Amino acid sequence: MHNTFELVINWHFTEACNYACDFCFAKWDKQGRKELFHDECLTDKLLDEVFELKTILENEQNTKFDGVRLNLVGGEIFLYKAKAIHIIKRAKSYGFRVSAITNGSRLDAELLSLIAENLDWIGFSVDSTNHKTNLIIGRSEKNKVMDTDKVCSDIHALRKLNTEIDIKINTVVNSNNFNEDLSGFIRDVNPSKWKVFKVLPSQGYASTITDTMFSVFLDKHSDFKSIIASEDNNEMMDSYIMVDPLGRFFQNSNLTDGYVYSHPIVEIGVKKALSQINFSFNKFLGRYNINEKLIDTVPRFT
Ligand code: SF4
Structure with missing residues (x-):
């Protein structure tokens, strides 16, 4: 295998969030331990270790990555502004x-400038532009409901600061929004990719939908076919490199029984930790199309 492509490591550095979405998947078994990012020395050690993964996988898989990307995911990563900046x-x-x-x-x-200067792309989680729907879904904080107009203006501000920045949108289709029309919002923010997920049954009975309901949403947005991406559960399994808030690799290879974890990477080293989970390099490769561009690297979080 002699592809050239990017190695992506998704670090869910916190599960804390100011919202409480019904279907939130950002929950890990932390056994009462403090999230690693609070300690800057351990944070730096973790980053150092996971950066080494590039060389390790290149040697093991006889391949060559053209770079390593750290994708920061939560929870809501900007709740801890100073730590996120670090x-x-x-x-x-x-x-x-x-x-x-x-x-x-x-x-x-300050964060918009930081993002514009340092990030290749940023994804926004938006399920609805409707105030009531966002309130029902749980995208609100002490009754202050998500402001999608602010999301739009922030995206425009980011583009002014960095014309090259790539914008993505994540939407979880559920019983509260499957009938809604997000076309105006999507046209306005003009993302390069719109990741549309069907809420998983295990993500809460209240918001579960049928395939037909999911199709209603997709049909309504058929104008955006070229930027919409989705994937099934099998594709999701074992194919992301994901690190949890305690700095362990984890996999959702058995969705009904929760996650499988490695030991903490900073304690046993990245190579040993990766060997403790069921990471499939072939499925990872499946994320690249024939042009060797990344199809998708965003797990269904936030
Ligand atoms: S889905 Fe995202 S925004 Fe909603 S509670 Fe979970 S982390 Fe927060």
Whole structure:
């Protein structure tokens, strides 16, 4: 195998979030332990270790990556602004490309500049532009409901600061939004990719939908076919490199029984930790199309 492509490591550095979405998947078995990012020395050690994965996989798989990307995911990563800034700057200094997924609620002028200067792309989680729907879904904080107009204006501001920045949107289709029309919003923010997920049954009975309901949403947005991406559960299994808030690799290879975890990477080293989970390099490769461009690297979080 002699592909050239990017190695992507998704670090869910916190499960804390100011929202409480019904179908939130960002829950890990932390056994009462503190999330690793609170300790900057351990954070730097973790970044150092996972950067090594590039060389390790290149040697093991006889392949060549054209870079390593750290994709920051939560929870809501910008709840801890100073720590998020540290992680982004440190990752850049180590040579990572950086991207992130956010619910957009905490972005301010300083963070917009940071994102514009340091991130290749940023994904926003938006399920609905309807106030009531967002309230029902749980995209609200003390009754302050997600403001999708602010998301739009932040995206425009980011593009002014960096014309090259890539914008993505993540939407979870569920019983509350399957009939809604997000066309106006999508046209306005003009993302390069719109990741549309069907809510999983295990993500809460209240919001589960049928395939037909999912199709209603997709049909309504057929104008955006070229940017919509989705994947089934089998494709999801074993194919992401994911690190949890305690700095362990984890896999959702058995969705009904929760996650499988490695030991903490900073304790046993990245190579040993990776060997403890069921990572499939072939499925990872399946994320690249024939042009060797990444099809998708965003797990269904936030
Ligand atoms: S789905 Fe995202 S925005 Fe909603 S509670 Fe979970 S982490 Fe927060």
